[in-house]
Amino acid sequence: MGVPTVSFEMTGAQPAAVLxxxxxxxxxxxxxxxxxxxxxxADAARTVRWDLxxxxxxxxxxAITLWRAWxxxxxxxxxxxxxxxxxxxxxxxxxxCRPAPRARPRRGDSLVALGRxxxxxxxxxxxxxxxxxxxxxxxxxMLRFPQDAPLRELSANLYKTGxxxxxITALVGFLIGVVLSYLSALQLKTFGADVFIxxxxxxxxxxxxxxxxxxxxxxGRSGSAxxxxxxxxxxxxxxxxxxxxxxxxxxxxxxxxVAALVAAMPLLVLWTSASxxxxxxxxxxxxxxIGFGFFLDTLPRVVxxxxxxxxxxxxxxxxxxxxxVACHFGLTVRPNTESLSxxxxxxxxxxITCVILVDAVFAIATRHIGMPT
Amino acid sequence: MTAPVIDIRGLVTRFGNHLVxxxxxxxxxxxxxxxxxxxxGSGKTTLxxxxxxxxxxxxxxxxxxxxxxxxxxxxxDRALRQRFGMLFxxxxxxxxxxxxxxxxxxxxxxxxLDRETIHDLVMIKLAMVExxxxxxxxxxxxxxxxxxxxxALARALALEPELLLLDEPTAGLDPDRSAAFVSLIRxxxxxxxxxxVLVTHDLDTLSALATRVAVLGERRILAEGTLDHVMKQxxxxxxxxxxxxxxxxxxx
Numbered sequence: 001m002g003v004p005t006v007s008f009e010m011t012g013a014q015p016a017a018v019l020x021x022x023x024x025x026x027x028x029x030x031x032x033x034x035x036x037x038x039x040x041x042a043d044a045a046r047t048v049r050w051d052l053x054x055x056x057x058x059x060x061x062x063a064i065t066l067w068r069a070w071x072x073x074x075x076x077x078x079x080x081x082x083x084x085x086x087x088x089x090x091x092x093x094x095x096x097c098r099p100a101p102r103a104r105p106r107r108g109d110s111l112v113a114l115g116r117x118x119x120x121x122x123x124x125x126x127x128x129x130x131x132x133x134x135x136x137x138x139x140x141x142m143l144r145f146p147q148d149a150p151l152r153e154l155s156a157n158l159y160k161t162g163x164x165x166x167x168i169t170a171l172v173g174f175l176i177g178v179v180l181s182y183l184s185a186l187q188l189k190t191f192g193a194d195v196f197i198x199x200x201x202x203x204x205x206x207x208x209x210x211x212x213x214x215x216x217x218x219x220g221r222s223g224s225a226x227x228x229x230x231x232x233x234x235x236x237x238x239x240x241x242x243x244x245x246x247x248x249x250x251x252x253x254x255x256x257x258v259a260a261l262v263a264a265m266p267l268l269v270l271w272t273s274a275s276x277x278x279x280x281x282x283x284x285x286x287x288x289x290i291g292f293g294f295f296l297d298t299l300p301r302v303v304x305x306x307x308x309x310x311x312x313x314x315x316x317x318x319x320x321x322x323x324x325v326a327c328h329f330g331l332t333v334r335p336n337t338e339s340l341s342x343x344x345x346x347x348x349x350x351x352i353t354c355v356i357l358v359d360a361v362f363a364i365a366t367r368h369i370g371m372p373t
Numbered sequence: 374m375t376a377p378v379i380d381i382r383g384l385v386t387r388f389g390n391h392l393v394x395x396x397x398x399x400x401x402x403x404x405x406x407x408x409x410x411x412x413x414g415s416g417k418t419t420l421x422x423x424x425x426x427x428x429x430x431x432x433x434x435x436x437x438x439x440x441x442x443x444x445x446x447x448x449x450d451r452a453l454r455q456r457f458g459m460l461f462x463x464x465x466x467x468x469x470x471x472x473x474x475x476x477x478x479x480x481x482x483x484x485x486l487d488r489e490t491i492h493d494l495v496m497i498k499l500a501m502v503e504x505x506x507x508x509x510x511x512x513x514x515x516x517x518x519x520x521x522x523x524x525a526l527a528r529a530l531a532l533e534p535e536l537l538l539l540d541e542p543t544a545g546l547d548p549d550r551s552a553a554f555v556s557l558i559r560x561x562x563x564x565x566x567x568x569x570v571l572v573t574h575d576l577d578t579l580s581a582l583a584t585r586v587a588v589l590g591e592r593r594i595l596a597e598g599t600l601d602h603v604m605k606q607x608x609x610x611x612x613x614x615x616x617x618x619x620x621x622x623x624x625x
Contacts, residue, residue, distance in 0.1 A: 025533045029485060059533045059565075060501075061486075064493040086564065093500040094493055235468075335514035338469030 002056050004028055006035060008043040014077070017047045020054035023062025032065065039069035052080035058087045067091035124350075128328045131250070135258055135324075138251040153256035161222040161257075162264030166271060169217055173272035176213060177205065177279025185287040194288045198295055199372070201280040202303035207370065210273030211314035212359055214265065215322065219351035223326040226257050227347035230330025231340045239331075254331070258323040265319030266312045273311060306370030314362055318355050325351040376439050378403045378536050378568040379424055384433035386419055393419055395592040397433070401585075403535075406562065406569040408579050411589030412610060417572045420589065421540055424570070425459050426450075438535060455479070457536035458529030462544055464521040466513040472499075472524050473509040479531045498527040503557060519550040523557070530561065537562070539571035543578045555581045576615070588614070 002021030009016045021027060028035070038044065052058075066088065067073075074088060142149045184200050230253060233239045239249050277299075284290045329347035333340050377400045384397040393416040401407045411417045422428045423435060426442040435442055440453050466475050476495045480486055486494070496506055502523040513521060522542065529537060542558065543551035555578055562569055573579055579586065580600060587597040588611055596606040604615050 025483075029483075032485075032490075060494055060497045061490070061533075064490065064497060068493070090497055090500065091493075093506075094496055336468035336512060 002027075004031060004035060004062070006038050006044075008047060010043060010046070014049050015043070015046050016049040016051055016077075017044065018051045018054060019066075020056075022057045023055055023065070024057050024059040025061045027057070028061055028065070032061075036065065036069065039066070044069070047075075047077075049077035050075050050079060052078070052084050055080070055084055058084050060087070060090070063087045063091040064094065067094065124328070127332060128324060131254070131328050131331070132324060134250045135255055138248065138255045141248075141251065142255070148251065150252050150256045153252060154260055157256050157260030158264055160225075161218065161261050162268060165218060165221060165264075165268060168221070169214055169268055169272040170275040172217060173210070173213060173275035174279035176209065177201070177276035177281075178283045180204065180209070180276075181280035181283035182287060185284060189288065194290065195298070197280075197284050197288060197290065198298045199302045201277060201284070202299050203307060203372075205276045205280065206273050206303060206311050207307040208359075208363075210276060211269045211311050211318060212355065213276070214268045214272045214315065215318040215355040215359075216352055218261070218265065218268065218319070219322045219326075219348055219355065222261065223322045223351045224344050224348050226323065226326035227330040227333075227344045228340070230254075230327060231333035231343055234331065234333050235335045235337075235340060254327045257327055258320065261319040261323040262316055263319075265322075266315035269311050269315035302372055304370045304372060310362065310366050310370055314359065317358050317362070321354045321358055322351045325354055376403065377401055377436075378438055379570065380434075380436040380439075381420075381424075382434045384420075384423070384435065385431050386416065386423070386428075387431050392592055394430070394433075397589075397593050399587055399594050399597065401568070401570060401587075403568050404566070406559075406571070406582050406584045408583035408586045409570065409572045409589060410574070410579065410586060410614065412614075415589040416592070417589055418540060421538060421570070421572050425457070425538060426454065455483075455532050456534055457538060458532065458534035459538045460522070460525050460529045460540065460542060462540040464513070464525035466516075466521060466525055466528070468513050471510055471512050472504075472516070475513070475524060476528045476531055479528065483532075494531070495527075498531055501530065501561060502527045518545050519554065522546065522554060526558070526561075530565070533565070534567070536568045536570070539569065539573075541573055541575075542571055543573065543575050548577070551575070551578065552581070558582060 004019075004021040004023045004027045006017055006019050009018065055062075072094070074092075078085075078088075080088070181197060181201055184197055185194070188194055188197055188200075230239070233253070239253070242249050242252060281290075281292060281295045284295060285292060326347045329343040329350070333343045379399070379401040381397060381399040384394045384399075386393040397420075409417050409420065419428065423430050424437060424442075426437075429443060437453065438456055440449070442450065442453065444450055444453075466472075467478065470478065473492075473495055476498050477491050480491045480494055495509065499506060499509060504520065504523055504527070508516075508520065508524075513524070516524065537558075539558070543554055546554060558569070559582060561567065569582075571578075571582065583600060585598060586600050586603045588595040588603060588606075588608075590608075590610045595608055596603045596611060603611065
């Protein structure tokens, strides 16, 4: 094992350089810069004979170091083994070009970036609309050929997105109910308006909080799962395999997901709202001495039934939005891991954002409905 | 004779109740191209995974390039892993990185080479595996099967390894490409002085590339030696493996 060295013999008519040692990745570690400086020195410029016979090994790194030092060519007075020469000639494939320096941001770039963002948004929207259309087609096709209906997938998705979400939605609903009730009770007590806890909880949870809470949970839970599943199926070409077998991918993969979530969401909303109301009721009983009987008796009187329908409607809409967004992002995953993770993130974030947007639309559209007079 | 690049002594591997290797011994001399062959489920790939340190055997001792894979010293373990390169069956390229970044990855991990040098090294490796500079900007998903193997080979060779491990190097390639890939590996092996260990099913690859053959079966090495020596062994598996494949290979 020899340390890579270069020494210059400046005597005589032919100034010579002698290279020795291991010019390899392992050997050059920590010595590369010093050697590069030596090779760029004035001595090296005057050298007319290069003796490489004492080199014990030369690999690609050694070869490119020498090649670059010689100005991208082999020097005339080169004296080396055939094996070493081969390595050096391999470096001849290198063009004179070096990697282009990274582009610096310029003025106006941010405007372009903004434009691109807008374009991407429009493209996503168009994709989503196309997917909705495809699902509609599939639904019509399913009505014409009922034997094509993906019933097993529907039932599996119903179980995955609905049934297995019951414990977590119940827990979160209950806790939010307790917190909401507890904090409201502190305020209401100071005004002596204890009874209104039932109005607040009833309207707030059934109409607003329940559906949004479920939507956020489901977007994180089932939406991400749908995107990841479809994404991996795209990466591994499973979707192509399905299509090749004559199974329409959207009918078999997307439609059951959308249908299952649309069916499951209102039920989950009902379940979570009930759980949150129960939590609120428990906290109200502890904090304000409002009995369960009185609470349950008053609730239907102060909360018009329309609120429940609005909650249901929101559940339907949110389910549709979450499933559509999740499937859209799943189907647009490009075949690499980075794209998969980016699209899963996008799916959840976009789903929750869309849900809030739809919720705002609901709030305005239903502002005259279901409010106690 | 120089020290063996891989030395396996008394290897025992068990998956649950299923015994894969039982007291397996194998020594691979330096400078050879050793082919591991065996029927499905004979534990070839398992053996390869143990040799590169992805799995730890239940019992037995594996030394690669004279050193244990799990010495307890993290720096030493890492240094050892930089001395051999592995070509995975599917290439195992990082799908989020382009070809250039894939090959540059192990070089960047050394953390002492500058960007220009890494770029030059990648370009040399690309030329070595007979790819063109313009391929450097492609993503793995845009490559054909043969190109994936070439890029993966370039990545395996990035750190100038002494030992190259190949898992089914020609699987999934058509006969032409497979022959081209085999001759590429052979050329690189001569040029770089590599020791090579490969797992293969393909008799053409085996006869074209391997200087020695080890046959796995019955939880141990059934036979080991040159191809001629192994083919003379009288064992049902060896007879059927080489016997069944020979006419097909000859008939091409």
